[in-house]
Amino acid sequence: MSPSPARSGLCSSGRSLTTRDLLANLIDYAELPAGPQSIAVGCSGGRPRTCGIVEILAQRLRDNGREVEVSHHHAHLPRVLKRATS
Template sequence: MLPAGPRTIAVGCAGGKHRACGLVEILAHRVRERGRAVNVEHRHAHLPRVLK
Protein backbone atom coordinates (compact mmCIF):
# COMPACT_ATOMS: atom_id res chain seq x y z
CA MET A 1 0.00 0.00 0.00
CA LEU A 2 1.25 3.49 -0.86
CA PRO A 3 1.73 6.07 1.88
CA ALA A 4 -0.97 8.71 2.23
CA GLY A 5 -0.52 12.12 0.70
CA PRO A 6 -0.92 14.00 -2.54
CA ARG A 7 0.16 12.45 -5.81
CA THR A 8 1.22 14.06 -9.07
CA ILE A 9 0.50 12.65 -12.50
CA ALA A 10 2.00 14.43 -15.51
CA VAL A 11 0.87 13.82 -19.09
CA GLY A 12 2.68 15.29 -22.07
CA CYS A 13 2.16 15.36 -25.81
CA ALA A 14 4.79 16.31 -28.36
CA GLY A 15 2.38 16.31 -31.31
CA GLY A 16 1.11 19.85 -30.75
CA LYS A 17 -2.58 18.93 -30.92
CA HIS A 18 -3.36 19.28 -27.21
CA ARG A 19 -4.34 15.61 -26.85
CA ALA A 20 -2.75 15.59 -23.40
CA CYS A 21 -5.26 18.24 -22.24
CA GLY A 22 -8.17 16.06 -23.28
CA LEU A 23 -6.67 12.96 -21.70
CA VAL A 24 -6.06 14.79 -18.42
CA GLU A 25 -9.67 16.02 -18.29
CA ILE A 26 -10.99 12.47 -18.82
CA LEU A 27 -8.60 11.07 -16.20
CA ALA A 28 -9.56 13.79 -13.69
CA HIS A 29 -13.26 13.09 -14.24
CA ARG A 30 -12.78 9.37 -13.62
CA VAL A 31 -10.72 9.94 -10.47
CA ARG A 32 -13.32 12.41 -9.13
CA GLU A 33 -16.02 9.78 -9.73
CA ARG A 34 -14.10 7.58 -7.29
CA GLY A 35 -14.34 10.24 -4.60
CA ARG A 36 -10.86 11.73 -4.83
CA ALA A 37 -10.02 15.43 -4.93
CA VAL A 38 -8.30 16.44 -8.17
CA ASN A 39 -6.55 19.65 -9.22
CA VAL A 40 -5.81 20.04 -12.93
CA GLU A 41 -3.20 22.43 -14.29
CA HIS A 42 -2.78 22.81 -18.05
CA ARG A 43 0.65 24.35 -18.41
CA HIS A 44 0.76 24.71 -22.22
CA ALA A 45 -2.87 24.81 -23.35
CA HIS A 46 -2.47 28.51 -24.18
CA LEU A 47 0.04 27.69 -26.94
CA PRO A 48 -1.22 27.42 -30.52
CA ARG A 49 -2.00 24.00 -31.96
CA VAL A 50 0.38 22.69 -34.58
CA LEU A 51 -1.42 21.16 -37.54
CA LYS A 52 0.34 19.68 -40.55
Protein backbone atom coordinates in the same frame (compact mmCIF):
# COMPACT_ATOMS: atom_id res chain seq x y z
CA MET B 1 -8.61 -3.45 -37.07
CA SER B 2 -5.72 -2.16 -34.98
CA PRO B 3 -5.87 1.24 -33.21
CA SER B 4 -4.49 4.20 -35.13
CA PRO B 5 -1.04 5.53 -34.11
CA ALA B 6 -2.76 8.66 -32.79
CA ARG B 7 -4.84 6.59 -30.35
CA SER B 8 -2.27 4.09 -29.22
CA GLY B 9 1.25 3.58 -27.96
CA LEU B 10 3.40 0.58 -27.34
CA CYS B 11 3.68 -0.95 -23.90
CA SER B 12 6.70 -2.87 -22.65
CA SER B 13 5.18 -6.23 -23.66
CA GLY B 14 5.09 -5.04 -27.27
CA ARG B 15 1.30 -5.06 -27.52
CA SER B 16 -0.70 -2.02 -28.52
CA LEU B 17 -1.66 0.27 -25.63
CA THR B 18 -4.98 2.00 -26.30
CA THR B 19 -6.19 5.22 -24.71
CA ARG B 20 -8.60 3.12 -22.63
CA ASP B 21 -5.68 0.98 -21.39
CA LEU B 22 -3.66 4.09 -20.57
CA LEU B 23 -6.51 5.60 -18.54
CA ALA B 24 -7.10 2.33 -16.67
CA ASN B 25 -3.39 2.06 -15.83
CA LEU B 26 -3.22 5.67 -14.60
CA ILE B 27 -6.34 5.23 -12.45
CA ASP B 28 -4.94 2.03 -10.93
CA TYR B 29 -1.65 3.84 -10.25
CA ALA B 30 -3.39 6.83 -8.64
CA GLU B 31 -5.43 4.51 -6.39
CA LEU B 32 -2.36 2.83 -4.85
CA PRO B 33 -2.02 3.45 -1.08
CA ALA B 34 1.26 5.30 -1.65
CA GLY B 35 0.10 6.64 -5.02
CA PRO B 36 1.37 9.79 -6.69
CA GLN B 37 0.73 13.34 -5.54
CA SER B 38 0.63 14.40 -9.19
CA ILE B 39 0.38 12.89 -12.65
CA ALA B 40 1.69 14.70 -15.72
CA VAL B 41 0.58 13.93 -19.27
CA GLY B 42 2.26 15.36 -22.33
CA CYS B 43 2.44 14.84 -26.06
CA SER B 44 4.43 16.66 -28.71
CA GLY B 45 2.09 18.10 -31.29
CA GLY B 46 -1.00 16.54 -29.69
CA ARG B 47 -2.19 19.11 -27.19
CA PRO B 48 -5.97 18.66 -27.78
CA ARG B 49 -5.63 14.90 -27.26
CA THR B 50 -3.65 15.19 -24.03
CA CYS B 51 -5.97 17.85 -22.59
CA GLY B 52 -8.89 15.53 -23.25
CA ILE B 53 -7.14 12.56 -21.64
CA VAL B 54 -6.37 14.65 -18.55
CA GLU B 55 -9.98 15.80 -18.22
CA ILE B 56 -11.31 12.23 -18.53
CA LEU B 57 -8.74 10.97 -16.01
CA ALA B 58 -9.60 13.74 -13.56
CA GLN B 59 -13.33 13.03 -13.80
CA ARG B 60 -12.85 9.30 -13.25
CA LEU B 61 -10.66 9.94 -10.21
CA ARG B 62 -13.26 12.38 -8.84
CA ASP B 63 -15.93 9.72 -9.39
CA ASN B 64 -13.76 7.43 -7.21
CA GLY B 65 -13.74 10.02 -4.41
CA ARG B 66 -10.33 11.58 -5.08
CA GLU B 67 -9.68 15.31 -4.84
CA VAL B 68 -8.24 16.41 -8.18
CA GLU B 69 -6.82 19.68 -9.45
CA VAL B 70 -6.16 20.05 -13.18
CA SER B 71 -3.72 22.50 -14.72
CA HIS B 72 -3.02 22.75 -18.45
CA HIS B 73 0.35 24.52 -18.37
CA HIS B 74 0.92 25.01 -22.10
CA ALA B 75 -2.56 24.74 -23.66
CA HIS B 76 -2.56 28.48 -24.42
CA LEU B 77 0.63 28.28 -26.53
CA PRO B 78 0.54 27.74 -30.30
CA ARG B 79 1.16 24.23 -31.59
CA VAL B 80 4.70 23.88 -32.92
CA LEU B 81 5.67 21.27 -35.46
CA LYS B 82 9.24 21.01 -36.71
CA ARG B 83 9.83 20.65 -40.43
CA ALA B 84 11.87 17.75 -41.64
CA THR B 85 15.34 18.69 -42.81
CA SER B 86 16.72 17.22 -45.99
